[in-house]
Amino acid sequence: MTDQRAMVHRETDMTHSDVLKAAGFSEAELTGGDLAVHSPIDGAEVARVRQTDPAEMPGVIARAQAAFRAWREVPAPRRGELVRLLGEELRAAKAELGAVVTLEAGKITSEGLGEVQEMIDICDFAVGLSRQLYGLTIASERPGHRMMETWHPMGPCAVITAFNFPVAVWSWNAALALVCGDPVIWKPSEKTPLTAMATMKIMERALKRFGDAPEGLVQLVIGGPAIGEALVDSRDVPIVSATGSCRMGAIVGPRVAQRFGRSILELGGNNAMIVAPSADLDMAVRAIVFSAVGTAGQRCTSLRRLIAHHSIRDELVSRLKAAYASLPIGDPRQARTLVGPLIDHAARDRMQAALEQAGKEGGRVHGGRSVAEGVPQGGAYAEPAIVEMPEQTAIVRTETFAPILYVMGYERLEEAIAMQNDVPQGLSSCIFTLNLREAETFLSAVGSDCGIANVNIGPSGAEIGGAFGGEKETGGGRESGSDAWKAYMRRQTNTINYSAELPLAQGVKFDI
Numbered sequence: 001m002t003d004q005r006a007m008v009h010r011e012t013d014m015t016h017s018d019v020l021k022a023a024g025f026s027e028a029e030l031t032g033g034d035l036a037v038h039s040p041i042d043g044a045e046v047a048r049v050r051q052t053d054p055a056e057m058p059g060v061i062a063r064a065q066a067a068f069r070a071w072r073e074v075p076a077p078r079r080g081e082l083v084r085l086l087g088e089e090l091r092a093a094k095a096e097l098g099a100v101v102t103l104e105a106g107k108i109t110s111e112g113l114g115e116v117q118e119m120i121d122i123c124d125f126a127v128g129l130s131r132q133l134y135g136l137t138i139a140s141e142r143p144g145h146r147m148m149e150t151w152h153p154m155g156p157c158a159v160i161t162a163f164n165f166p167v168a169v170w171s172w173n174a175a176l177a178l179v180c181g182d183p184v185i186w187k188p189s190e191k192t193p194l195t196a197m198a199t200m201k202i203m204e205r206a207l208k209r210f211g212d213a214p215e216g217l218v219q220l221v222i223g224g225p226a227i228g229e230a231l232v233d234s235r236d237v238p239i240v241s242a243t244g245s246c247r248m249g250a251i252v253g254p255r256v257a258q259r260f261g262r263s264i265l266e267l268g269g270n271n272a273m274i275v276a277p278s279a280d281l282d283m284a285v286r287a288i289v290f291s292a293v294g295t296a297g298q299r300c301t302s303l304r305r306l307i308a309h310h311s312i313r314d315e316l317v318s319r320l321k322a323a324y325a326s327l328p329i330g331d332p333r334q335a336r337t338l339v340g341p342l343i344d345h346a347a348r349d350r351m352q353a354a355l356e357q358a359g360k361e362g363g364r365v366h367g368g369r370s371v372a373e374g375v376p377q378g379g380a381y382a383e384p385a386i387v388e389m390p391e392q393t394a395i396v397r398t399e400t401f402a403p404i405l406y407v408m409g410y411e412r413l414e415e416a417i418a419m420q421n422d423v424p425q426g427l428s429s430c431i432f433t434l435n436l437r438e439a440e441t442f443l444s445a446v447g448s449d450c451g452i453a454n455v456n457i458g459p460s461g462a463e464i465g466g467a468f469g470g471e472k473e474t475g476g477g478r479e480s481g482s483d484a485w486k487a488y489m490r491r492q493t494n495t496i497n498y499s500a501e502l503p504l505a506q507g508v509k510f511d512i
């Protein structure tokens with residue numbers, strides 16, 4: 001047996017309970033609660049965890065407020081030290097946490113680890129940021145005056161996350177919120193409480209090493225809508241960062257706005273790739289396969305629509321069909337697997353329903369069948385599907401969280417861009433072309449209307465250094481890199497008069 005085979009053997013040899021034990025879970029934490037947790041790998045119930053009683057929420061929020069009063073006074077670089085320690089603890093626990101992501105979200109091992117790496121990356125970014133958080137100075141029209149802006153901590157930040165990035169999305173928000181001076185209250189998806197609990201154990205280790213962080217600085221609440229609503233409706237939670245469906249965002253956004261809170265919404269995507277006649281098709285095929293079938297099509301940045309020039313469409317589709325035919329589907333813990341399970345059977349039912357609908361709307365479906373052989377029993381495995389569509393019909397304009405790639409053709413670039421933009425969502429997009437005019441047009445004001453627009457790379461797998469988020473029904477929020485930190489702070493404009501006069505702006509006279 002080669003070494004690699006031996007390794008694969010060991011990976012799949014670990015039982016679910018071994019994985020949870022390695023991540024530091026005690027028997028008591030995994031039993032006795034009323035929220036059943038299932039692994040998408042084989043549908044097995046792996047734990048019953050305790051949910052937060054909605055009656056506890058005022059206490060949770062009060063603790064966060066108390067923590068805020070202390071934390072806002074801690075110098076930002078010192079706050080950064082806590083995030084630096086979190087990054088260190090994450091590095092040490094990368095394999096164990098990645099395995100819990102695989103167990104609970106069904107991601108293949110490499111993507112489970114990649115998700116933890118994304119957490120480490122944002123910690124590094126936030127540590128540097130903690131020595132910046134800078135404002136501008138602005139020229140004043142008045143003599144002897146100086147204007148500037150200062151960024152202050154804002155208050156407790158609720159972070160509501162989805163099953164598909166069960167830990168990375170929390171870290172994008174938490175690492176920034178913590179250096180910005182904001183306590184964090186995390187409500188994970190009910191499908192992935194264990195990854196959240198495992199992350200909290202890592203956070204606790206960082207807090208312990210840090211020493212004097214206020215109690216209640218980082219809290220976890222587990223449960224359903226009543227828990228989320230308590231956060232969404234509380235005036236003591238000035239920031240609500242929510243990742244999930246457009247449906248969820250349409251409820252959360254207005255409710256937070258009604259109490260003049262700030263929401264950061266990262267909702268659905270319906271991401272497209274335009275493949276132009278000059279495209280490097282080898283590269284395009286690899287980019288398409290990773291972004292359409294990676295994470296079993298369950299990223300909000302997954303590629304869902306392929307808009308291919310008529311001249312290369314048939315060739316591209318036949319190459320894709322060949323690539324799809326050889327995709328290893330199965331146990332996500334096995335090193336060679338590229339397509340793991342969908343999160344649950346309901347997700348696969350929705351995939352099948354979408355394919356059926358696509359058929360009714362004139363689509364020609366390749367693949368998409370349920371897979372029962374060579375995969376762990378009890379999981380919802382499916383072949384990724386390619387669907388050739390006569391045009392961009394209603395089902396194509398709907399986000400189905402599954403590995404379905406709709407293919408449409410185009411003749412002129414303007415037509416392709418119009419099609420790319422003609423969906424309700426506006427998260428990620430890309431073009432494959434070697435033509436500078438086409439690339440720059442796609443990135444220009446008349447090009448893609450998305451928050452992310454790429455050239456010669458796919459729409460998914462964004463790095464943390466850029467601001468992440470999108471327009472229209474994607475919600476408009478930005479998280480992660482660039483200046484996304486500003487959403488976690490309040491901006492104060494300061495005008496300082498160092499003269500002995502009191503001139504008024506705009507030349508107004510008001511002599512008394």
Ligand code: UN1
Nearest residue numbers: 165299300301460461462
């Ligand atoms: C998500 O799918 O919710 O760009 C986030 C990506 C990842 C994040 C996706 N960095 O695919």
